[in-house]
Amino acid sequence: MSYRRVWRKCVNGLMLGLTGLCALVTVSVLFFILGYLVWHGGRALDWDFITRLPKPVGESGGGMANAIVGSAKLLLLAALVGLPAGFMGGLYLAEFGGRTFPFLVRYTADLLNGVPSIVMGIFAYTVVVLPMHHFSALAGGLALGVMLIPIVLRSTEDFLRAVPGSLREGALALGANKWRAIATVVVPAAVRGIATGMLLGLARVAGEAAPLVFTSFSNRFWGSGFNAPTASLPVMIYTYALSPYDDWHRQAWAAGLVLLALVLVANVGARLILARKQSPARG
């Protein structure tokens, strides 16, 4: 073997090893985060945390029951805004669209998806908080809901496109209208994927704190209804982590663990659901 050949082999092995190392480092970051949160948050997590209200500032103990319920309320509002709009929009792109207009919708949806979440918060602030003169779950839900639209729209479209054309043709050949074919054949065929996409979208916005800090704000008590400032897990983690109290830090870890567990369970669950039925679309 010539010298040059040995050199090239060495470079080959070295660079391939380096790229493997890059992958290893990236993957280990996730396991580090997971392990650290389970270790730290697990010790802080107790029954009080999920059943009690926060104690007055300075007293230790108490929990974040109101933030857990608050997050659920915000997600419900977000789902009401984002899921129908995203679903119907995706239906249009996959089933009715022509060429230029759907391309523009898709492109704009991708851009909207990349808009920083804090800007969505400002949007909800100007639309809801400014006219009503107070923070509310409605504003936070709107911010999250608007973020949800492009996510759900794109995933719905992808899963509908994965439905084989022969199914549509079969329905049409049996004399169904286009919309009947869509409603009774195409959508049911893709419903599992569509629902998974929605779940993933909800999991994504559930972890957002930036659009909530000045829309739904926070609340140390049970907020009444949807028109009052509402606590949420991400915002609680933010304020508790930056506070000077050790007990609040402990609770921030517990809240972090709960939030991460919810998000990861949704993601892994979605993956499993999709894997059961070999769907051509990516999860």
Next chain:
Amino acid sequence: MASPAVLVEKGGPGRETLPRAPGRPRSWVRRLQSGDEIAHLITLVFASSIFLVTVLLVFELYANSTLPLHKFGWRFFVTSTWDPVFENFGALPFIYGTVLTSALALLMAVPLGVGAAIFLAELAPPRISDALTFVIELLAAVPSVIFGLLGIFVLVPVLRNVVEPFLKSTLGFLPLFQGPMYGIGFLAAGLVLAIMIVPFILSVSREVLLAVPVEQREAALALGATRWEATWKVVVPYARAGILGSIFLALARALGETMAVTMVIGSDPKISASLFAPGYSIAAVIADQFTEATGDLYVQALIELGLVLFILTFMINGLARLLILATTARGSEHA
């Protein structure tokens, strides 16, 4: 979706979009009765909501930042006093902080992300590649506040006690690594951002690399290239535009990232050359000061910052999407 009478009247203009059935043409009244036109229109309205939201977003941001726009004009972007008491606002420190932390993040994340993407797309067996990609997608799903939480309690102490003293003693002659070491500051923010954007660079780059036609690799290998040479000299150049797109995508992400940065950047509106110094970023100042902002001018100055952030990310994302689209389309043409 049956046929509410109100919608029947609105159904008229949409008729040109359905392809005409060959043979017996149906009148549009018939098509309306069948419901297809109505379904088409309803879904069209929802699809258009994307544009509605975008237009409304721009309008609201602009309409609510007219005060500082008129009072400061372009001075807003080049002056560096941020004084809420005397209502004097200049955004330069925030712009500086955003640009510096994003640049730092890219510096660290691009080699890591692209390297890992090459490994996953070119070298790893498909099963392992899929499993690792899934783990990395999970990393992308971790909420921002959790990165912030780990940033404050894990990364910042390590930076303060280990990394920053080390950098100061070895590279302290550079202005970048001078001054007191707090742990929080530009370096911490850049590091957290880097970790957060790696998954985006990685998963998009991997996708783009996988879209490179197999013949390209085979031709290079047949000419006697090693695995690495085929990858680096043939596959990567082929996918260059798409990889660049993934980097822009990550850049837009880094510019707008809020919570994690707010928690570790130190919240000090100063421009300092040292990476150890605390600073501020556009997104961080909005998150930090919005609720306590008093007076219309103060609030509107923050909203104007939001407008800046929106325009920046919108343009960068637009460019990124086009680059990715161009690369994957080229790949699938050949396939």
